[in-house]
Amino acid sequence: xxxxxxxxxxxxxxxxxxxxxxxxxxxxxxxxxxxxxxxxxxxxxxxxxxxxxxxxxxxxxxxxxxxxxxxxxxxxxxxxxxxxxxxxxxxxxxxxxxxxxxxxxxxxxxxxxxxxxxxxxxxxxxxxxxxxxxxxxxxxxxxxxxxxxxxxxxxxxxxxxxxxxxxxxxxxxxxxxxxxxxxxxxxxxxxxxxxxxxxxxxxxxxxxxxxxxxxxxxxxxxxxxxxxxxxxxxxxxxxxxxxxxxxxxxxxxxxxxxxxxxxxxxxxxxxxxxxxxxxxxxxxxxxxxxxxxxxxxxxxxxxxxxxxxxxxxxxxxxxxxxx
Numbered sequence: 020x021x022x023x024x025x026x027x028x029x030x031x032x033x034x035x036x037x038x039x040x041x042x043x044x045x046x047x048x049x050x051x052x053x054x055x056x057x058x059x060x061x062x063x064x065x066x067x068x069x070x071x072x073x074x075x076x077x078x079x080x081x082x083x084x085x086x087x088x089x090x091x092x093x094x095x096x097x098x099x100x101x102x103x104x105x106x107x108x109x110x111x112x113x114x115x116x117x118x119x120x121x122x123x124x125x126x127x128x129x130x131x132x133x134x135x136x137x138x139x140x141x142x143x144x145x146x147x148x149x150x151x152x153x154x155x156x157x158x159x160x161x162x163x164x165x166x167x168x169x170x171x172x173x174x175x176x177x178x179x180x181x182x183x184x185x186x187x188x189x190x191x192x193x194x195x196x197x198x199x200x201x202x203x204x205x206x207x208x209x210x211x212x213x214x215x216x217x218x219x220x221x222x223x224x225x226x227x228x229x230x231x232x233x234x235x236x237x238x239x240x241x242x243x244x245x246x247x248x249x250x251x252x253x254x255x256x257x258x259x260x261x262x263x264x265x266x267x268x269x270x271x272x273x274x275x276x277x278x279x280x281x282x283x284x285x286x287x288x289x290x291x292x293x294x295x296x297x298x299x300x301x302x303x304x305x306x307x308x309x310x311x312x313x314x315x316x317x318x319x320x321x322x323x324x325x326x327x328x329x330x331x332x333x334x335x336x337x338x339x340x341x342x
Contacts, residue, residue: 052078133209154202
């Protein structure tokens with residue numbers, strides 16, 4: 020990954036070109052301190068958010084709050100309780116299908132999905148999942164992957180398996196306690212189950228049509244309209260944080276450990292995760308395919324055009340660096 024460009028010049032441009040910053044009257048400059056409220060899913064993919072503050076103007080503050088469900092993050096964004104969210108990218112499409120103006124402003128990681136089955140489950144292929152109980156997180160990217168894999172194996176997710184809603188952090192325990200036969204979840208929770216010796220990876224789930232899309236940084240259209248310079252600060256800080264983490268992945272286990280995750284599992288999870296921040300044409304193409312698949316598997320009922328959802332203005336302003 021190329022190093023992210025310095026933000027001072029581009030922020031000044033973006034502050035005047037992307038929105039009004041109406042809450043500050045005359046607007047804010049690239050060097051003004053900002054207070055950013057970020058809603059976070061405690062997943063390895065969101066580790067870069069913990070480095071944002073060091074890449075912001077002096078006096079800036081990042082205030083995190085933590086969530087277990089992407090839908091709750093959308094609710095908080097629309098209510099104005101948070102400015103941005105680090106979460107799976109599926110929820111932005113689902114929200115917009117319901118006329119909720121959520122926007123994608125950056126990626127945070129690709130890959131990061133685990134299809135984990137119990138060691139004693141007798142499951143050795145996707146076809147063996149028929150009749151089994153599968154833990155899933157509704158409206159997550161992992162939910163989409165699970166359904167695509169099942170459909171690809173000739174199964175109806177609604178009738179041929181039992182899909183049970185399980186919190187992402189609760190999936191390893193559910194598998195180890197045999198409440199589920201398998202789960203499709205995130206990292207480091209997939210690696211936790213493996214290291215507990217109660218689960219194993221069934222298949223690398225990246226051969227589906229949506230590729231490696233995983234998680235990103237979301238905001239609301241209202242925040243873009245009223246706090247555009249804050250959004251640019253977020254994307255610029257995200258780019259620099261990912262540059263830093265890519266150069267030194269040993270930073271991630273410490274972050275996850277601080278969130279209560281197992282350090283060894285987080286280290287292992289990095290084998291199944293790639294950090295990325297930039298919005299480019301390939302991302303938009305794959306994201307549109309994700310929207311198509313969401314309709315195909317019934318998670319949305321209308322065609323969704325992702326172009327209004329993806330705001331690449333801030334990514335372009337940072338420059339040509341990134342993944």
